[in-house]
Amino acid sequence: MVSQAVSAAVEQHPVKLEVSNLEISYDGQPALSNVSLEVRENEIFGIIGPANAGKTSFLKSINRMDMFNPNMNVAGDVRFNGRDVYNLRNVYALRSRIGVVFPLPVGLPLTVYENVALAPRLKGVKDKAELDVIVERCLARAALWDEVKDRLDSLGSLLSGGQQQRLTIARALSQDPELLMLDEFSIAVDPVTTMRIEDVLKDLKNEMTIILVTNLVQQARRLADRTAFFLEGECVEIGETEALFTGEVKDQRTRDYVEGRFG
């Protein structure tokens, strides 16, 4: 069991997500074992770790993406707003409250406008003016508005990779989520845009909770309030981000990873 240091500032916040004894396996092959952690409201919770550490599986277990993959098996307790997500009547309501961005961009084969208007429409927003506002706000926040404002009617799936990733982020924001889960979002985005999106994330923190999975250790350092280090299906350490980087770590493996000695 890993101790959880909670900074004084974040400690005041209510718990948004509570995970205890989480075990994930695929076809009986364990991918993540015995993870327990808490994510608090309005914090950016970083997860770092090399490939195959179980970071993505962790995210998938939170919004019930195990339902998409019959081989994926989840045990343990995941509570979102105090509710057990593995014992929910309305999984659609859960998903609509959680925005997800994965490493590879998915521009749906709809127009740019429809990509971003889809989630509000699913929620029943019909008013064109209201949709216009949402679409512009989300695209602007994803640092994409200036590039696409003149071609909102062209297909989202025909944008460049980096633009599609920002479209994906805009779409996640259009859900007006309580929790935003970003999985290595910057892989498909250029460094300048990455910095712009990072600035947006710092702002968004005031409105929502963010879980940021990243393979860029420095990105976690720049953004995350607290960071967890996952390694080979194990949550090695959770701590305040600065503490991890200034050497206040309990586990030698964490120090080696953040200092770039393996990975």
Add this chain to the structure above:
Amino acid sequence: MTEDTMSLFEETALNAKNKRVQGLYRTLFMLMTLLLITPVVIILATLVVKGSAVLSIDFLFTDPTDGMTAGGIFPALLGTVWLVTVALLVSVPLGVAAAIYLSEYAPDNWFTRLINLAIINLAGVPSIVHALFGVGAFVIFFGFGTSILAASLTLAIMTLPVVIVATRESLQAVPQAFREACWNMGATRWQTIRKVVLPNSISGILTGVILEVSRTTGETAPVMFTGAAFFLPFLPQSVFDQTMAMSLHLFVVSTQVPHVPEALPYGVALVLIGMVLIMNSISIAFRMYLRGKKKW
């Protein structure tokens, strides 16, 4: 340039051998292709040469006369349109719904696999067996008699596997990532199908449907047993009437009626194959149009 860099581009014995072998295979495959299209060319050429003499607007739009040795083919043409249309009205909604269920909803378990296996096998059932099933089920058991309805239902059952397989393949060509992105926003399966999956597969589904039409048009045995008549002095008024059909009419004028002028069966065959070719051309044009605006 030095000796060394020159020799880099000289042909070695191995290069020469590879080139010879590659030429050999290329020629072989090209010959196979030519062999393949030969019968098609011969059939078309024969039909055009021998049958075009009888072709005219009148031929298409008048009744057969003189014991079917003269006149046109209008009742058969109309009958085929009837049969194909009713068959489509049944098989498309059924087949598309079943394919959507199998592709989008059904869990991957032994039961689903069994259904898929059954569909593939159904596609392999000979049409004469379907014909006899149609007689038993629709003509006798349901009491439709020999009628357009019974014949079309038989055709529909026969072509269902084609519709299901074509639809399922178009649905599965839509990347899974699109579905998951949509589900992750809180969309239900049906919302995802309606907003993302169907709009991007509808073209493939329609292509499959058109191919099915062209197949239905030419079937003889199933309609012969269940609803198509040798000769009728009147046009069908409803789906409970019998009808003439192009495929059966061709069979009749080729083998059953004495003293038919030689050009007549060829003309009927030419119209039949023309109907099928027009359908196929539409389907090919459609596919080309879609490939042009592929969306991902």
